[in-house]
Amino acid sequence: MVNPVYTIDFQAMASRCEIRLAAADGAEARVLAEPALEEVRRIEAKYSRYRPDSIVSRINAAAGVAPVGCDEETLALLEYADAVHRSSGGRFDITSGVLRKAWDFRLGAVPSASTLEALLPLVGWQQVRREGGCVLLPQAGMELDFGGFGKEYAVDRAAEILIAQGVRHGYVNLGGDMRFLGPRPDGAEWSIGIQHPRDTRATIASVPFSRGALATSGDYERFFEADGRRYCHVLDPRSGMPVSYWRSVSVVSPMAIAAGSCSTTAMLLERDGLEFLEQSGLSYLAIDQDGHIFRR
Numbered sequence: 001m002v003n004p005v006y007t008i009d010f011q012a013m014a015s016r017c018e019i020r021l022a023a024a025d026g027a028e029a030r031v032l033a034e035p036a037l038e039e040v041r042r043i044e045a046k047y048s049r050y051r052p053d054s055i056v057s058r059i060n061a062a063a064g065v066a067p068v069g070c071d072e073e074t075l076a077l078l079e080y081a082d083a084v085h086r087s088s089g090g091r092f093d094i095t096s097g098v099l100r101k102a103w104d105f106r107l108g109a110v111p112s113a114s115t116l117e118a119l120l121p122l123v124g125w126q127q128v129r130r131e132g133g134c135v136l137l138p139q140a141g142m143e144l145d146f147g148g149f150g151k152e153y154a155v156d157r158a159a160e161i162l163i164a165q166g167v168r169h170g171y172v173n174l175g176g177d178m179r180f181l182g183p184r185p186d187g188a189e190w191s192i193g194i195q196h197p198r199d200t201r202a203t204i205a206s207v208p209f210s211r212g213a214l215a216t217s218g219d220y221e222r223f224f225e226a227d228g229r230r231y232c233h234v235l236d237p238r239s240g241m242p243v244s245y246w247r248s249v250s251v252v253s254p255m256a257i258a259a260g261s262c263s264t265t266a267m268l269l270e271r272d273g274l275e276f277l278e279q280s281g282l283s284y285l286a287i288d289q290d291g292h293i294f295r296r
Contacts (some may be wrong), residue, residue: 205285
């Protein structure tokens with residue numbers, strides 16, 4: 001007998017999330033899902049910049065004052081951030097979150113050049129010092145922000161916990177960043193729609209999945225329009241201004257953290273993002289501002 005699929009909905013990391021998995025009944029599905037849910041909550045509590053007791057908040061509070069000791073998990077994520085920074089030519093920079101002080105996408109106002117100029121000296125991963133298991137932000141006001149890959153890291157960790165429990169049919173979805181544990185119980189693939197970047201009620205493509213991960217970055221997640229121009233939340237760390245070349249970039253990879261950092265890097269590289277995607281060797285679907293679709 002093929003087990004039915006159950007959906008556990010929850011909120012995490014300011015996103016609508018779900019775990020779908022095959023189980024004998026709803027009670028078993030909940031028991032299987034709970035350790036994965038706990039892992040997502042743990043990662044959010046540990047790395048959220050909005051929680052004063054998180055390691056990220058402690059590092060930020062000590063900027064310009066003192067180094068902060070980090071555990072192996074945090075040091076590994078910082079090493080990953082360093083690798084992505086290098087592979088992106090410096091565009092993917094986890095110190096650029098401080099620019100959000102200039103951009104309020106609910107208010108919908110373009111900051112002045114002087115406001116951005118005051119923040120740009122605080123952006124620069126190359127300034128961050130990592131020695132002896134400690135991290136120091138050398139200037140007061142500097143910040144780290146794990147938002148560029150924290151959700152995708154949580155997707156992978158949750159998926160690995162489910163796999164370790166023997167789950168072979170289902171997926172983890174945290175706000176559209178997904179990791180697939182295996183096909184549907186009957187062996188059929190999951191059919192996943194990719195959001196149309198200009199029509200919230202439509203999809204631009206449908207992708208079949210059994211295993212692997214999918215992540216999308218786009219200019220439609222948080223944005224406002226002023227004087228005929230769209231300003232999105234993906235900010236170039238060199239200028240502090242939003243990128244504008246791509247409407248959306250979706251990437252398929254074995255791991256969600258790789259898919260997410262790759263899609264974001266392509267957005268940040270703007271026109272050069274297509275060459276980056278080609279060189280990555282991963283499957284992708286990218287839509288530029290004219291609506292042209294590029295895929296592999």
